[in-house]
Amino acid sequence: MSDFLLELGFEEIPPSQLQPVVEYIQNSFLNLMKSTALSYSALKVSSTPRRFFLLASSVQEKQEDLQVKKIGPAKRVAFDEKGNLTPAALGFLKKNHSKAEDLYIETTDKGEFIALNYVQTGKATPDILKDWIYELIPHLPFTKTMIWNESKMALARPLRWLCILWNEEIITLEIAGVISGNITFGNRYLGLNRPVKIDSPAVYLSTLQENAVLAERAYRKEKIIEQLDGLPLENGLQIIPDKQLIETVTDLVEYPTAVSASFQEKYLFLPDKIITSTISQNQKCFSVQTKDGKLSNKFIFISNGNPDFSEVIRKGNEKVVDARLADALWYFQEDTKQPLEAFVPQLKEVIFQSRLGTMADKTQRIEKITEYICLLLHLDTQQKELALRTALLCKADLVTNMLGEKEFTKLQGYIGKQYALAGGEPYEVAEGIYEHYMPRGPNDSLPQTLSGAIVAVADKMDSVCGIIGIGLIPTGSADPFAIRRAANGVVQIIADREWHFNLFSLIHYTLELLKNYTQLTATAEQDVQDFFHQRVEWLLKQLKLDYDVIDSLEHLALNDIPDLIQRAKALQAYRAEEDFIRLVIGFKRVSNIINGEKEFVPLKEDLFQQEEEKILYSELLKLRDKIDLCLRESDYKGAIRLLIDYGVFIDNFFDAVLVNCDAPELRANRYALLKEIKNEFLRIADISRLVVETNKNEN
Incomplete structure (x- = not known):
């Protein structure tokens, strides 16, 4: 058993580039050990700004010899009429580094084939490692690379030294003009041209520490x-x-x-x-x-x-x-020699997006969307004025000296808040300017002021509808305008604030507004709706709701988000109860029978023939009134309980009534009855989409 050291020495590498490369080196080595069936006792892989190193202890010195059996082409393909080897057979021999005399005929159930049976001598581990290093270095996963010499190798920074040891012996190789050895270098302050000899892998870390490098x-x-x-x-x-x-x-x-x-x-x-x-x-x-x-x-x-x-x-x-x-x-x-509002006109000089205009254009749209949200929320004049003031000033700090010099770009919003306070703006306006960027990421908090929340939604709605509206729909790998994060923020804020308004209407209003600034795609509204459907689904998943519960509410996803969450939680609470499961099974039967129907006749009570269908309809009318009351009070648990109680009438109906009877008029009327029942249930949820376990012996 021997110890192995690989150290790659570079000029200083940016911090963000280090950890992915460390992981890559480690995984590559582990895969090598697995594929070559070599063993080792311990492994360390780490980095400093100037080096990556891998230390492997007690590595197996060579591969075990391996008995190899290879089956080649069929005998009839391997030999021609004269008994000579065909190109197929010769290719088989070449691939396996063998000679014609090594061949024998293997008889199997599928016929006769040429075959080889030989001992493959295990390779020395240093030779395996040498080949691995040649393959490893050019493929290190740096996100930004440079070429620094005639070797044309592209790495994050120039490669300056290679220290590669197998016990005390050097594994000699050359990469990008650098020849490997047993030399490394200590801390920069000790001198860039002061070599440090590594006698063996075992003393690598301690030797570096003596030279002011903590390599781990x-x-x-x-x-x-x-x-x-x-x-x-x-x-x-x-x-x-x-x-x-x-x-x-x-x-x-x-x-x-x-x-x-x-x-x-x-x-x-x-x-x-x-x-x-x-x-x-x-x-x-x-x-x-x-x-x-x-x-x-x-x-x-x-x-x-x-x-x-x-x-x-x-x-x-x-x-x-x-x-x-x-x-x-x-x-x-x-x-701060002038009020924050004085910077607003300069936003005309800043492009938001080439087809969506300047930041001044975006600010105008944010103001109008803010006003529309205030209308949806029925806010009083004073609160509306605060929100509109926040909307007017929310982007003004982008053209200040502080942000214009690019040194403090991460403080946009915060600078606006400070300048607003310095200029005597109301606290809610100043705080709203800061908060309208929230949430900036998955772990960021949501706006705490009402003005901040309204303008945050307005700003994000403008971005989402604008970018998608001109056809730049985000993909799994590309979202340059962070539209997914913006849409997540919209649904999070609406849910957190429990704003009960129809998101369809806000989408439609925003897109109509954008038409005054640019030409939208023909499918813009549907594309934005589909995108927000995904974001609402994402939000419900964050709340740990079951996937089929989410599916059952898909048709209501954009109507009223806080209301949707209440429905989902109510369904989740009931879904395991036996009587609810029976209801789901009955409703699935209702849905399945009429799913293929596109047109329904008006329901006629005088066509009811059996007592069970008469009762089913009369109880449906009572149910409708009771559900109206539950919906007004957002009592979804109560509404589900009403549906459960109604389930017995559905069961009785199916036990006694043949829906698909021979009489067309009667059959169509019963379809119409089932359609009315389905519509009533859909006011709560499409429970036919819930997955439930049923008794296997049940007919």
Whole structure:
């Protein structure tokens, strides 16, 4: 058994590119071991910004010899009339690296075939690994690549060294002009041209650590957390937790040292998120707050440099942070010299989408959709004015200095909120400007203000209807305008707010509005409806509702989303009860009988011949009135209970009455009766789509 080390040395690779490659290398090696039937005792695969490594312990030194039996072409195909081997037989021999004298005839149930039976000598593991490495490196899954020399190999960054060892021996190969050896390199601050010899795989990690490289990512992350937790901070100051930033800095350094620094207190005048965005997003530093939650002028950075020179490094980081905050302060002061509304006309200079106009056009549409939603919700004048003011200002921050310089683009909405507050806008308007982008992702919260919720729906409806309306329907792999996320946000907000309005009407209004700005496809309205059907289904799945319960409400999906959820939960609550299952079975029979019918005659009571059909209809009339009351009160459990009670009359009808009788007029009238029953049930749900277990002995 031998140990194996593969280290690929690069110039610094962006953090986002590291983990997918680590997983790829590991999976590729595991597949190799499986396909070659080689064993090993332990495996480590990890990365730093400058290297990927794989360490495998106690790897089997060669494959076992293998007894191989191969069946070739039929004997009649393998030999010609003179007994000579045909091209088919020669191809079989060539493929299996064999000679004619190795052939024998194998007799089977299907006839006679030429065959080979030989011992395949196992290959030496270093030879197998060498072939694997040649195949591995060109296919590393970097999302962005570059070509840096005449080899034309495309990788994320130039390949600088290869350290490949089989115990103490070098597995020699050359890739992209780099020859493998037993040499690696330590931390950059020790010198880029200072080679470090690795005597064996067993000492690889310890040798690197002696040269200021913690090569194992998990260990490096652990050390960063330990240092952050143990850093002495005065006056009860606390590092603001940021799990994502910890992940990022882990992939930015090889030998972490946590260092405390500070910026000038005058910058605390800026809104908090502008400061933390500068520190955390741009500079990858940790923000610090006081024990009562106020932002401090202290920050913590993770150095990759020589710990002995942390003071010099600290001053350099402070200088950069101060410069960035100075820019932000200038942007803020310049922008707030005028009210946020003054920026609205400049939105004419920003294109939303080439066929859907500018951001000014989009803002106009958002205002009109907002007004329509206010009408649907029957809001009073004061609340309507707040929502419309929010709609007018919601995109204005896009053309401010703060966002125009592209350094703070992730703060759109937040900048608008701060500028609105600075300009004296009502709090709900300012908060609504910030909230109208919510939810930004699957784990984001929903708008808390009514104005924010209304404008969020208006903005997202405009985007969804506009993009789909011009034919850019998202696919499984392409959704460049994030339309799926926007539509999810619409249905989430409507459900959360329990807004009882018809989504069909909002879709229709938005598309009619868009026709004033662009030409829509002939199928635009149906396409948007279908898209929202999918999003409503997605929402119901998030609520852990059964798929067939969702199917049973498909015909009501866009009518009233909060109402739909109540229906679904009521069905879910009843679906396991025996009497409800009997009802479903009876209703399936109703549906199945009339499913093929396209036209129905008007129902005539005077054609009822049997007592059971008369009772079925009279009870249906009573049921209709009772369900009317339940629907007015949104009492769906009560409505389902009424349907269950009515189920006995359906059963009695089928026991006594032959629906498909010989008399055409009588048969058509009974179809009409079943149609009326189905229509009544559909007011609640199409329970024929529910999957239930029935007694196998039942006829």
